[in-house]
Amino acid sequence: MKRLTEEQRLQVRNFLADQGLTFGPLLEEMLDHVSSDLEERVGQGLSLDDAWNELKNNIPENHFLSIQIETMETINKRFSISRILSMLALALMFGGIIFKILHLAGANELLILSFAAMAGSFLSATVSGIYLNREKQGALRLVSILAGTLLLMAGFTFKLMHWPGANFLVTLGVGVSLVSFLFNTFYVYGNSSTHVNLLSYLHEKHTPGIERFLLILLVPVAILRILTLPLPQNQFLGSVILVTIIYAAGVQFFVISWRLLERESALRNILNLSALVLSITCFTLVFLGEVLGFEIRVVLITVFSVVTAWLIYKFDPPKNYLLSGVLVLIAFVFTVNMLTRLNLVPAANNDLIFNVVVLLLLAAGLFMSPKHGATRAFLILSLAGYLLEFSGTLI
Amino acid sequence: MESREFIRGILKPLILSLLSNRKRMYGYEITQKVAELSKGDIKLTYGALYPILYKLEADGSLVTTTEIVDNRVRKYYSLTPAGKKMAKVKVSELQHFTGILQAIIEDSSRHQLSMT
Numbered sequence: 001m002k003r004l005t006e007e008q009r010l011q012v013r014n015f016l017a018d019q020g021l022t023f024g025p026l027l028e029e030m031l032d033h034v035s036s037d038l039e040e041r042v043g044q045g046l047s048l049d050d051a052w053n054e055l056k057n058n059i060p061e062n063h064f065l066s067i068q069i070e071t072m073e074t075i076n077k078r079f080s081i082s083r084i085l086s087m088l089a090l091a092l093m094f095g096g097i098i099f100k101i102l103h104l105a106g107a108n109e110l111l112i113l114s115f116a117a118m119a120g121s122f123l124s125a126t127v128s129g130i131y132l133n134r135e136k137q138g139a140l141r142l143v144s145i146l147a148g149t150l151l152l153m154a155g156f157t158f159k160l161m162h163w164p165g166a167n168f169l170v171t172l173g174v175g176v177s178l179v180s181f182l183f184n185t186f187y188v189y190g191n192s193s194t195h196v197n198l199l200s201y202l203h204e205k206h207t208p209g210i211e212r213f214l215l216i217l218l219v220p221v222a223i224l225r226i227l228t229l230p231l232p233q234n235q236f237l238g239s240v241i242l243v244t245i246i247y248a249a250g251v252q253f254f255v256i257s258w259r260l261l262e263r264e265s266a267l268r269n270i271l272n273l274s275a276l277v278l279s280i281t282c283f284t285l286v287f288l289g290e291v292l293g294f295e296i297r298v299v300l301i302t303v304f305s306v307v308t309a310w311l312i313y314k315f316d317p318p319k320n321y322l323l324s325g326v327l328v329l330i331a332f333v334f335t336v337n338m339l340t341r342l343n344l345v346p347a348a349n350n351d352l353i354f355n356v357v358v359l360l361l362l363a364a365g366l367f368m369s370p371k372h373g374a375t376r377a378f379l380i381l382s383l384a385g386y387l388l389e390f391s392g393t394l395i
Numbered sequence: 396m397e398s399r400e401f402i403r404g405i406l407k408p409l410i411l412s413l414l415s416n417r418k419r420m421y422g423y424e425i426t427q428k429v430a431e432l433s434k435g436d437i438k439l440t441y442g443a444l445y446p447i448l449y450k451l452e453a454d455g456s457l458v459t460t461t462e463i464v465d466n467r468v469r470k471y472y473s474l475t476p477a478g479k480k481m482a483k484v485k486v487s488e489l490q491h492f493t494g495i496l497q498a499i500i501e502d503s504s505r506h507q508l509s510m511t
Contacts, residue, residue: 003465026449028468029422030441035467036423063442070446074453132455 004035020065024204085121089114100237115153129202138198141184148177178284188258203255214380225387242388249381250283256374260315279307298338305334316374326365330382354390406447408489411482419473456481
């Protein structure tokens with residue numbers, strides 16, 4: 001039987017993507033099925049164009065999107081405990097912030113319970129994911145990321161409560177996270193998606209949920225931050241939430257990048273690998289906090305922003321000029337921020353980067369990138385970082 | 396083509412039964428086999444097949460392996476030990492139900508004949 005050429009296969013893939021298929025495993029499966037259907041029709045004597053038209057005419061409107069929704073609902077029912085815990089974490093976190101604003105007792109305890117619920121959510125999703133996909137490779141790599149995240153959460157909880165050993169836990173968490181992120185990066189660089197990677201598989205299922213979770217956290221904290229300006233970062237009550245968003249969105253960006261590296265062989269080159277390693281290293285080390293000097297952290301944040309914005313161009317190219325401009329703007333904002341913080345340029349330059357126009361442009365980027373998971377993760381992270389670093393007034 | 400609602404109802408035992416007789420199958424292969432065995436009467440749509448396959452996988456009844464075939468990722472499904480047990484139960488239930496239906500239809504036919 002005559003097989004489809006690479007170009008024809010790409011045409012089918014684009015058709016499926018245009019139909020709204022975004023869940024990778026299902027997209028690949030449908031690509032194989034539709035291609036086999038086409039090859040069968042061509043084998044029966046139809047021209048490829050006729051076979052393609054016949055097949056498309058037989059597919060009802062929104063058919064693939066409905067399949068994806070039904071499939072995702074089926075899969076997600078398994079993760080109900082994780083979902084309940086993540087909603088509980090959200091409620092507790094906002095409760096903690098409200099308690100802090102109203103100067104009520106128990107605010108810190110609520111925030112700690114929120115971290116515990118979040119940890120429980122990660123843990124249950126990971127454990128059930130590993131158990132239900134025992135045949136897939138990569139349980140250890142997945143557990144190492146979870147271990148790093150849980151250690152960091154424990155470290156920040158200790159910090160919040162001023163308990164001894166906080167810096168040790170944070171340092172350990174950063175160390176474990178850095179090793180696990182780099183190990184995963186080198187693993188996907190050396191292995192294409194022919195091996196079913198458990199982390200990629202599970203993350204793909206959870207990507208929309210994680211993004212929703214981050215946006216639900218970000219929107220009210222952003223509003224609170226704007227209302228309380230020009231309060232400095234260390235006095236802003238929502239800082240802990242912004243830091244949580246930054247870490248989670250950063251991990252989201254790295255995992256999506258690994259998935260893209262697995263899928264697209266053209267992306268697997270030394271330059272991209274080096275940039276990703278640099279991005280991961282800068283990002284993770286920043287969480288060491290005061291263990292590192294202030295100047296070093298500011299430089300790391302800037303290097304991360306510039307390198308990651310470049311990576312986005314390579315991994316998830318923007319579809320319009322405005323989105324491209326927003327990515328350049330992010331790199332520019334954090335570079336100017338570094339220069340003013342290090343007193344290399346006058347502090348008055350802050351007005352250039354911290355204002356309502358820049359804030360609106362960053363927020364607009366989120367609306368312009370609905371099908372760009374890596375870009376959206378980076379934008380969420382950058383917006384949270386921008387709000388955290390914001391100095392001065394909005395107008 | 397048979398009624399879609401009817402096919403949806405029997406799809407799970409049908410897939411489990413097919414897989415219990417084979418080491419592994421992929422999506423397109425399942426639709427082809429069903430069409431062949433039903434002499435073209437049952438044509439599974441993408442929408443009928445894949446949500447059920449993913450549900451069975453999530454339930455732990457099916458396990459998947461992936462291979463690259465003709466530059467495409469092909470996902471094969473096979474039964475887990477729990478899936479094999481489920482296949483026996485579901486096929487037996489379907490046979491039992493078919494027997495009941497058969498008895499009802501035969502009784503109804505006899506009644507109609509006696510009326511005429």
